[in-house]
Amino acid sequence: MLNERAQILLKTLVERYIHEGQPVGSRSLSKFSGLELSPATIRNVMADLEEMGLVMSPHTSAGRIPTAKGYRLFVDQLLVIKSLRDEELHHLENQLHPDNPSRLVNAASQLLSELTHFAGVVVTPKRTGAVFRYIEFMALSEKRILLIIVTPEGDVQNRIIFTATPYSQSDLIEAGNFINQHYAGCTLDQIRGRIHTELKQLRQDMTTLMNAAIEAGGDAVNESSEVVVLAGERKLLDTLDASESLASLKKLFALFERKTKLLQLLELSRHAHGVKIFIGGESDNAAFDEFSVITAPYEMEGAIVGTVGVIGPRRMAYERVIPIVDVTAKLLSSSLSQQ
Template identity: 35%
Template sequence: MAQPPISELTDRARDIFRLVVEGYLSDGVPVGSKTIAQGQGINLSPASIRSVLAELERLGLLSAPHTSAGRMPTEQGLRLFVDGMMQVAEPTREERAAIEQRLAGPGPVEAALEATSAILSDISGAAGMVLVPRRNPRLAQMSLIGLDAARALAVLVGMDGTVENRIVELDDSVSASALQQASNYISARLAGRTLPEAVRAMEAEIASGRSALDSAAADLVGRGLAVWSQDAARRPVLIVRGQANLLDETALGDIERVRSLIDDLESKQSVADLLDSAREAKSTRIFIGSENRLFALSGSSVIAAPYRDREGRVVGVLGVIGPTRLNYARVVPMVDFTARSLGRRIG
């Protein structure tokens, strides 16, 4: 059934519908006519309210889990509420300061991504997710510095100014001249290329005998570049924190749904693909339940927003995942602000 536009509902139906949705999102339990009648702003008898609830149920916006129970919003109803009725609660000055302070800590980009995922979990009471940026910097310089007979330190400098260090394991003792020759070769011949481009060019030159490197230096070049190729392959595409929040007291009566959701999170690539679909969104995107086939069984919602660098380029996506009764009005603007704060941190 196609959902009716919000304009087709009477003022009375809109008011009652809003109270049901807000009550359910707040407490996680169906809302009955008696509860609505006792609230503020509705001057109707329980019988009249029940009549409106029945009409909203007929329209597919509400459902009754049990014959004598109150009503709760359907996924269609939640979509209508989110798109047409929700009034977002912007983060307070204190909340904004707390988020920025947690992201301002020292350390590599990965530390900021971990902190972001934890922040999103805390503010939503659900699980926080961050899609790791696709980083493929162009090389400016790489140096190999001997540490001892079995190890060298590979220092990679990107053209964007980033500096990273990795330990390279050596099979045999390598001379200082071989380390210098390999460093000079990489910096002079491979600068300006991305890591995959550098690896391909290096392999082609050495295989053809055009590199003018001796065997020891050629081996060092291969090891120095391979350590970053392996590292990139091992990096997670998605950081998830706060899965334990999904196992709250309201989940005990719907344990199969929660188990399905946790299984979805274990398949990180599928969730990452969903987040990636929000990469080109101009604002926060909301996926509710079976609107996305990944969550058809778990009935979960995802709130996602892209984050950008200082040039405005999208570098990743972050968000939260939880039951459809997420506090959308609070979480949506918090996700949006966190995305902008992370962009400034890593820009």
């Protein structure tokens, strides 16, 4: 626990570093903290904060900058959230009016980037009633089968099915042909409802295979239907400090390209109540070590269906970005529920 003097000095240091982007020295702390302290006293407090891992001294300067741990304490205990300006709120309300879901999600991502000058990110709602174009089975071994599903959009999903009964390749071709002939263009949920009454003419073991395929196929297509929409990633190029390495940005952009790890991180906030903040290494992914991610879940008719967020440097104006993410999530929820 920090005493009041140390809290004020840490708060001042973080705020000055966010504002100026330069290591903060004793003179600035004395000027902006409002405390009547000697430079020697301030240096002693800074030494204590450094020993606690809350600040650090870059080798190029006598001043100090906050660590990820220092930012965390600042956000959790010292931050004063600012309300959105009226023009920002009206801009969000005007852009996030009820429309089709894909337009709303893209608009939300663009607005988050536009208002924060960082990368805006939205996880889209999972599509229900997924349709397939065709299904194919391929034998991997006697009781391991590769299920290949192609959607109307051309997406290909694979799942491995483990079966109790061995199937020959001719059996698998027969099963695939039957499903494609009778059910192509139907949703997997529709097939699931019809399969019990319409497969009586097939052998029981073939019915078992098809049931397994529909279950696995439903999981595969539903998982693939969740998409990460990014906007403004290039703006992060303008946020690097001299003390930060371009290598960290390259890692982040590689993560953007794959999106799987990013989706896993954003999934964590789906179960959060309100805004969730990941600072640096708290995300358990090296690509985020120099960055912070601020997220909030959004709803449709009372059920959480996705996540909105902002990815930016650890040196960001948290008091402003947090309410932007929070309000965007709430407005998106309201618009989606009005459709």
